[in-house]
Amino acid sequence: MKPPVVSIVSKKNSGKTTLLEKLIPELKKRGYRVGTVKHDTHGFDIDIPGKDTWRHKQAGAETVVISSPWKISVIQDVAEEIGLDEIVERYFGDMDIVLTEGYKRIGKPQIEIFRSTAHSTPLHAKEDPRTLVAVVSDIEVDLGVPRIDINDVQGLAEFIEQRFLQKRS
Amino acid sequence: MKPPVVSIVSKKNSGKTTLLEKLIPELKKRGYRVGTVKHDTHGFDIDIPGKDTWRHKQAGAETVVISSPWKISVIQDVAEEIGLDEIVERYFGDMDIVLTEGYKRIGKPQIEIFRSTAHSTPLHAKEDPRTLVAVVSDIEVDLGVPRIDINDVQGLAEFIEQRFLQKRS
Numbered sequence: 001m002k003p004p005v006v007s008i009v010s011k012k013n014s015g016k017t018t019l020l021e022k023l024i025p026e027l028k029k030r031g032y033r034v035g036t037v038k039h040d041t042h043g044f045d046i047d048i049p050g051k052d053t054w055r056h057k058q059a060g061a062e063t064v065v066i067s068s069p070w071k072i073s074v075i076q077d078v079a080e081e082i083g084l085d086e087i088v089e090r091y092f093g094d095m096d097i098v099l100t101e102g103y104k105r106i107g108k109p110q111i112e113i114f115r116s117t118a119h120s121t122p123l124h125a126k127e128d129p130r131t132l133v134a135v136v137s138d139i140e141v142d143l144g145v146p147r148i149d150i151n152d153v154q155g156l157a158e159f160i161e162q163r164f165l166q167k168r169s
Numbered sequence: 170m171k172p173p174v175v176s177i178v179s180k181k182n183s184g185k186t187t188l189l190e191k192l193i194p195e196l197k198k199r200g201y202r203v204g205t206v207k208h209d210t211h212g213f214d215i216d217i218p219g220k221d222t223w224r225h226k227q228a229g230a231e232t233v234v235i236s237s238p239w240k241i242s243v244i245q246d247v248a249e250e251i252g253l254d255e256i257v258e259r260y261f262g263d264m265d266i267v268l269t270e271g272y273k274r275i276g277k278p279q280i281e282i283f284r285s286t287a288h289s290t291p292l293h294a295k296e297d298p299r300t301l302v303a304v305v306s307d308i309e310v311d312l313g314v315p316r317i318d319i320n321d322v323q324g325l326a327e328f329i330e331q332r333f334l335q336k337r338s
Binding site: 025037070071 | 193202203207209227228229231232233234237239240241242244245246247249250256260264268
């Protein structure tokens with residue numbers, strides 16, 4: 001059974017990672033196994049320069065794995081970007097929920113973060129195609145979906161649980 | 170078809186990563202797709218502190234993926250260590266060869282690096298069970314298998330190609 005996927009989206013620098021840092025433990029506390037996917041359209045360099053696996057990758061290895069008794073990590077070149085559905089299928093089969101940071105152009109249910117101190121208007125307009133399921137914001141805003149205060153992480157976890165998780169248990 | 174797996178093994182600090190850094194491009198030059206696996210028995214922290222995916226992992230996400238158009242990386246908690254065969258099956262299906270750094274207790278064909286400036290005796294004795302297929306060293310040493318000079322990376326690539334790769338093409 002594939003886990004539900006919820007995308008956390010926003011305009012730049014609205015605090016997606018910061019929100020996820022609070023939301024993940026809140027969902028874990030409720031007993032759910034949480035996976036995350038970060039969408040990086042600009043490329044990334046995840047490994048620490050100088051570490052052995054980074055040196056393998058730099059030397060031209062196309063796929064590099066580091067494996068320990070507690071963790072496994074894989075870095076892999078891809079000929080073309082792997083779609084979100086394929087990622088979920090490959091890596092998240094045993095999770096209860098997958099939260100993505102980014103992927104605002106993919107048609108998964110989206111929760112927008114809108115911080116009025118960072119931007120004057122939200123990413124989504126009220127009349128946008130209805131992938132938006134909630135907005136998390138520091139001010140009142142009407143996007144035609146439930147609005148949750150940016151500091152109410154419990155409320156957000158509650159919303160996600162009711163909407164995406166309770167039918168599973 | 171599963172790629173051949175060759176383990177680069179040695180006593181500590183004999184230059185496994187340094188040798189792999191030279192060997193990988195030499196094999197790539199010959200047209201092979203190379204994957205590597207590093208065995209880390211002590212645990213590792215592969216991601217850069219402060220980066221978004223590291224923050225997801227720290228916050229309790231069990232599986233974290235970062236995906237770009239060119240690369241994908243996965244960091245995953247495991248309940249128990251994933252065996253080398255399983256790793257090869259999961260991640261290296263499209264490689265021509267997999268080189269491991271470590272895994273000296275696993276019964277894959279092994280190439281030992283012996284540097285006399287680092288250790289007085291090799292890891293393998295001549296009478297060891299015959300997983301050893303070659304020794305790469307800075308001095309003459311008889312382990313009952315071909316010996317290749319530590320600076321002769323082309324010779325090592327040649328050996329690996331003949332022994333493990335040519336029957337594939």
